[in-house]
Amino acid sequence: MSEPVGMVPGATTQEPNGQPHDALFRLVFGDPDNAASELRSVLPPRLTARINLDNLRPQPGTFVDPELQHRHIDLLFRTTTDNGDAYLYLLVEHQRTSDPAMALRMMTYQTRIWEHHRITEGTAASAPLPLIIPIVIYQGHRHWTAATDIADLIDNDLKADAGDLLPHVRYLVDDLTLLDDAALRARPLTSAARITFVVFARAPGDDDVTTWLDQWFDDFIRLTALWNHERLLKGIFTYLLKTSTTPEEHLIRFAGTLGPTAQEAAVTTAEQLHDRGYATGQSSLLTNMLAVKFGALDNDTHDRVAHATQEQITLWSSRLVQGAETLDDVFRS
Incomplete structure (x- = not known):
């Protein structure tokens, strides 16, 4: 079998779709170990025994229609079976109600994966298709x-x-709404995967997630032993602070029970969210001021300001109030 096309360039805490659950899902389930634990939880045992879940290799790209990417995120893994290749395709549904057209969409995505496979592998038209x-x-x-x-x-x-x-x-369909705590604990999930499912279900809109986080203390402790635990903790803490109204000091106090590294991750996460919120507000203010003085701004100018550092925002704002006569005067190097 040929080598994998590449790694998924998405195991990050960035939010390409503006959705905190997308960022956390990619961070956690872009890791083959976490994805494999979910697959072991939902696949039929006889099929699981024939698929090499210890050798999942993330594949690049997305097969979701662009207009649906605000509510769907997908991950594709390639592996081997006892009889050839297989692809395991995970799609996360972020709607609050089930999608009546999902069967059609999933069939479309599978066709795209098969077409991509044939093109990238250069297989003959008569060659068997891999299982998806x-x-x-x-x-x-x-x-x-x-x-x-x-x-x-x-x-x-x-x-x-x-x-x-x-x-x-x-x-x-892995319908997480059907799982109670006992069923979730019984699954052969990694700690990172289990915690992710818990916070997906409970955190949004919660006044204080720390009232139930300690019920999953053992999973958090196991997570802190992982080599990439700081990144995972920051991703989880970011999700908790963005989707709930939990006081920051409560989350920091809970993190302290996990150890100094976890507490530092919580403090850093809170500070970064504060800085990001402040920077966003300053960017919007500068954009409005530029539009008032120079008229409607093009997309490039909007993007330039939106992605600027705090230092750049401060510099450009100073030039504007000091009498810059053109956009070039504002943005000059």
């Missing part, structure tokens, strides 16, 4: 009710007479 196992991970207010087989979306009047012509393309 598509899984939707769903967390919403209500249970998932959408069809999981494309056949269920076909016109009912024709199904009885279609026979073998009726297509069947299925996907798995």
Whole structure:
């Protein structure tokens, strides 16, 4: 089998879609060990025994339609089976209700993956296609009710007479709304994966997440033993502070029970969120001031200000109030 195309360039705490859950999901489940633990939790045991989950290799790119990327995030892994190649496709559904067209979308994504495989591998048209196992991970207010087989979306009047012509393309749904604490603890998940699912379910809108975080203390302690624990903790703390109204000092106090490194990660996260919020406000103010003086701004100028450092914002603002006559005067090197 050929070498993997590359690594997913997304295991980060950045938020490309402006969604904190996207950043945390990519950070945690972009790690093959965490993804494998989720797959072991949901795949049929006989199939799991035939797939090498210890050799998952992240693949680059996304197969989600651009207009849907604000609510879907996907990860693709490649591995081997006892009979060839396989792809395991994870799609996270961020809607609060299940998507009735998901069966069609998942079929489309699978076709794109197969086409990508054939192009990048240069396989013959007669070569067998690798197995793709598509899984939707769903967390919403209500249970998932959408069809999981494309056949269920076909016109009912024709199904009885279609026979073998009726297509069947299925996907798995891991409906996190069906899991209570006991079921989540019973899963063979890594600590990072388990904590992520917990905070996805409980943190949004919560007044104080520290009232229940200590119920998962053992998982947090195991997480602190990982080589990349600081990055993971910052990602989790960022999610908690962005999606809940928990007082920062409460989260910092909880982090202190995990050890000095965890507490430092919580303090740093809080400070970075403060700085980021301040910088965003200053960027918006400068953009408005520039528009008042020079008229409508083009996209390049908007992007330049939005991605500027705090030092640049301060410098450009000073030039503006000191009488800069053109945008070039404001942005000069």
